Amino acid sequence: MEKKIRTIAALNSHNVSVNLDEVILRNGKRGERIKIIHPEAAAVIPFLSEDEILMVRQYRYALERQTLEIPAGKVDPGETAEECAARELMEETGYKAEKLDLVCTYAPAIGYSSELIHVYSAKILQQAGQGFDQREISSVEKMRLSEVWEMVKKGEIVDGKTLLSLSMLKIVGEP
Amino acid sequence: MEKKIRTIAALNSHNVSVNLDEVILRNGKRGERIKIIHPEAAAVIPFLSEDEILMVRQYRYALERQTLEIPAGKVDPGETAEECAARELMEETGYKAEKLDLVCTYAPAIGYSSELIHVYSAKILQQAGQGFDQREISSVEKMRLSEVWEMVKKGEIVDGKTLLSLSMLKIVGEP
Numbered sequence: 121m122e123k124k125i126r127t128i129a130a131l132n133s134h135n136v137s138v139n140l141d142e143v144i145l146r147n148g149k150r151g152e153r154i155k156i157i158h159p160e161a162a163a164v165i166p167f168l169s170e171d172e173i174l175m176v177r178q179y180r181y182a183l184e185r186q187t188l189e190i191p192a193g194k195v196d197p198g199e200t201a202e203e204c205a206a207r208e209l210m211e212e213t214g215y216k217a218e219k220l221d222l223v224c225t226y227a228p229a230i231g232y233s234s235e236l237i238h239v240y241s242a243k244i245l246q247q248a249g250q251g252f253d254q255r256e257i258s259s260v261e262k263m264r265l266s267e268v269w270e271m272v273k274k275g276e277i278v279d280g281k282t283l284l285s286l287s288m289l290k291i292v293g294e295p
Numbered sequence: 296m297e298k299k300i301r302t303i304a305a306l307n308s309h310n311v312s313v314n315l316d317e318v319i320l321r322n323g324k325r326g327e328r329i330k331i332i333h334p335e336a337a338a339v340i341p342f343l344s345e346d347e348i349l350m351v352r353q354y355r356y357a358l359e360r361q362t363l364e365i366p367a368g369k370v371d372p373g374e375t376a377e378e379c380a381a382r383e384l385m386e387e388t389g390y391k392a393e394k395l396d397l398v399c400t401y402a403p404a405i406g407y408s409s410e411l412i413h414v415y416s417a418k419i420l421q422q423a424g425q426g427f428d429q430r431e432i433s434s435v436e437k438m439r440l441s442e443v444w445e446m447v448k449k450g451e452i453v454d455g456k457t458l459l460s461l462s463m464l465k466i467v468g469e470p
Binding site for chain 2: 121122129130131132133134136138140141143145146147149152153154155156179180181182183184187189224225226227228229230231232233234235236237254255256258269272273275278279280281283284287288290291292
C-alpha cells in the first residue's frame with residue numbers, strides 16, 4: 121500500500137489527467153509517483169476470415185514513428201467496452217462486426233497508468249462503406265495472420281496491445 | 296506525422312517527464328498530445344526450472360491494488376537493457392541468472408508513452424542470499440507455469456508486461 125500525501129502538480133487533456141503525487145512508500149519513507157488517470161479502453165482483432173485480419177497504420181506522437189496495430193480507443197462516457205470496440209472498429213476501418221468476443225482485460229502500464237484495456241476478437245466483418253477516420257489513421261491494411269507473425273518474429277510490430285492481443289488469443293483460445 | 300507547436304505544461308519526477316504538447320494533427324487542425332518521456336525498461340521471466348518461475352507481488356499506486364508480475368524496472372544511465380534485467384532480478388527477488396535471452400522488445404502504451412520494454416527469459420537461477428527490495432516488493436513467489444496459466448485464464452493476472460512476456464515466449468519460442 122502506498123498512501124497519497126498530496127498532489128504536487130497535475131496536467132489535464134480532455135478525458136486524461138496526469139498527477140504527480142507525493143506518497144508514503146512501503147518502508148514509511150516519502151516518494152513520488154506519476155499517476156495517469158485514464159478512461160478504460162478497448163482493442164479489437166478484426167477477422168475478415170480465419171487467417172486474415174485488418175490492421176491500421178497510425179503515427180504515434182509519443183514514439184515519434186508510425187506503427188502497425190489493431191484498432192483501439194478510449195471508452196466514451198456511458199458506453200460499454202464492447203460498444204467502444206465496435207465503434208472504434210467502424211471509425212478506424214469502416215468495417216462492422218457481427219460478433220465480438222472478449223479475449224482478456226489487462227493493464228498496459230501499471231507503473232504509472234490506471235488504464236485497463238479490454239481486448240475483443242471480431243468476426244464476420246462487413247464493410248459499412250464510409251471509409252476510415254483520416255484524422256488519425258494513415259491506412260487500413262488486410263494482413264494474413266502468417267504474415268503478421270513473421271513481422272512479430274522480426275520485431276517489426278512493437279505495439280504492446282497488438283502483440284498481447286494476438287498472442288493471448290492464440291493461447292487462451294477463442295470462446 | 297504530427298508536429299509539435301509548443302509544450303503547454305510539463306511534470307518531472309526523477310528520470311520521467313510528462314509533457315502536454317499542442318500539435319498539428321494529420322488533417323492540419325490543432326490538437327493536444329500527452330507524451331511521457333520514459334527511459335527504456337527491462338522485464339525478465341525468471342525460470343527456476345522448465346516449469347517453475349519466480350513472480351513478485353507489488354502494490355501499484357496507479358492501479359490502487361496489488362499485482363502479481365514478473366520482475367522489471369527502468370534501465371539506468373550507462374546500463375544495457377540486459378544488465379538492467381539482471382539487476383532488477385537480483386533486487387526484486389535475490390536471485391542471480393546465469394543466462395539471459397531476449398524474447399522481444401515492445402512499446403506498452405503507444406498512445407502516450409515513449410517507453411520501450413525489453414523482455415528477457417532467465418535460466419539457471421541461483422539465490423544470491425541478500426533477499427529482496429522490501430521498499431517495493433511485498434513478496435517473492437515460486438509459481439508453477441501451469442498455475443500461472445490458470446490464473447491468466449481466470450483474469451487474475453492483469454499486468455500487461457507479464458501477460459505479453461509469457462505469451463510471446465510461448466509463441467515465438469526460446470532462442
